[in-house]
Amino acid sequence: MSTYRTEGEFKRDARYIGSRVTADGRFGYPVEPGRYRLVVSRACPWASRAIIVRRLLGLEDVLSMGVCGPTHDVRSWTFDLDPGGRDPVLGIERLQEAYFRRFPGYERGITVPAIVDVLTGEVVTNDYDPLTLDLSTEWTAYHREGAPRLYPEALRAEIDEVNELVFRDVNNGVYRCGFAGSQEAYENAYRRLFARLDWLSERLSRRRYLVGDSITEADVRLFTTLVRFDAVYHGHYKCNREKLTEMPVLWAYTRDLFQTPGFGDTVDFDQIKRHYYEVHRDINPSGIVPLGPDLSGWQEPHGRESLGGTPFGAGTPPTAPADR
Structure with a gap:
């Protein structure tokens, strides 16, 4: 970085x-x-x-x-x-x-x-x-037979718009909190981050996926930040208004994706924590890696099916990963 x-x-x-x-x-x-x-x-x-x-x-x-x-x-x-x-x-x-x-x-x-x-x-x-x-x-x-359409032409303008907001305030927003060099800069980034998470919670309270009725590039980009939120960003980056597990809509949404083939089976929480806590010595001088958080809840039912939509649209899930 x-x-x-x-x-x-x-x-x-x-x-x-x-x-x-x-x-x-x-x-x-x-x-x-x-x-x-x-x-x-x-x-x-x-x-x-x-x-x-x-x-x-x-x-x-x-x-x-x-x-x-x-x-x-x-x-x-x-x-x-x-x-x-x-x-x-x-x-x-x-x-x-x-x-x-x-x-x-x-x-x-x-x-x-x-x-x-x-x-x-x-x-x-x-x-x-x-x-x-x-x-x-x-x-x-x-592409494999049955591959999802992650960036369909009809939805590209909306995907691009959502991606821009999510990048500015969430994907990059957690870094703007964690690496802020002044109290004012940190507080501004913090407020923008959680305002956007509130906006996302509202949007996802009435739809299963961010854009359209199946997974798109927008969901991939949001997922990779949310899945790290409690393990890293909440404590290490001081994004601590709430944990992901305390934001009901976003927690259910992220679990839905985590349980979808191609998402959770690519995640390694141990490597995630080791990177942030061992490498960022300006934030964590000791290099001590926390044992938590508890990961047992990731496979709990999410109930998002009731909102409609299917993960892969007319396609099919990927087979088991060969190289994870």
Whole structure:
């Protein structure tokens, strides 16, 4: 994560690598089965979006996935989960190596998710926003039979509008709370976060999903923040007006998604907590990782079926994950 602060306010460095993998190859990177490797960490909410979308669309056989460990140093994410600490496909120990192969001396954040060209070992993109949209719209020739339509044309304007609000106040809002450099900046971010969560609670009190009658990109993006809320953001980032489990609508909504194939089966709470509490030493100098919260409630009935809609629309759920 690359950040900076202005007058106490957290600012996310959004200068990402703008190349994209597309069906027509207009950026120089055409969609090709087996050519690219998606590098992620299960700790990172931005990477978790890509993990979920890849699985929902059934792209596992055409887009391999490398998984970094939950912690990293100031230089780079590392492949310490793999034997010998080296990614078995790319042959590298640090994701930084793929960045430097394309951009020697790259000075911005070495972030996940990233797509790496296996042929050259060079990073293609780390721009998480269009990355998942491209998986839905540019990789269609390789979607599994029954794959959901996560970014349908008829709903794109509404999805984009919801995504913008959720990113500003929730996805990025928790970071604006956690990394605020002044009381005023923290309080402003806190109020915007919970005002948006109240808005989302109201919206989701009368509909099962954020946009339309089935899961879309909007649900994926909100889920990856909400699923981390009690484990990390409530305490570590001081987002403590309420826990997720104390917000009935959002708690039921998140459980509904968590119990949907492709969502909860990609979540690793241990890695999530280790990342935030061990890496962010400016917030948690001791590096102590909390034992809680209690995770037993995630499989409790959510009752959201009564609102109508079906998770995959006319499609089907993904099969059991091969590489989780």
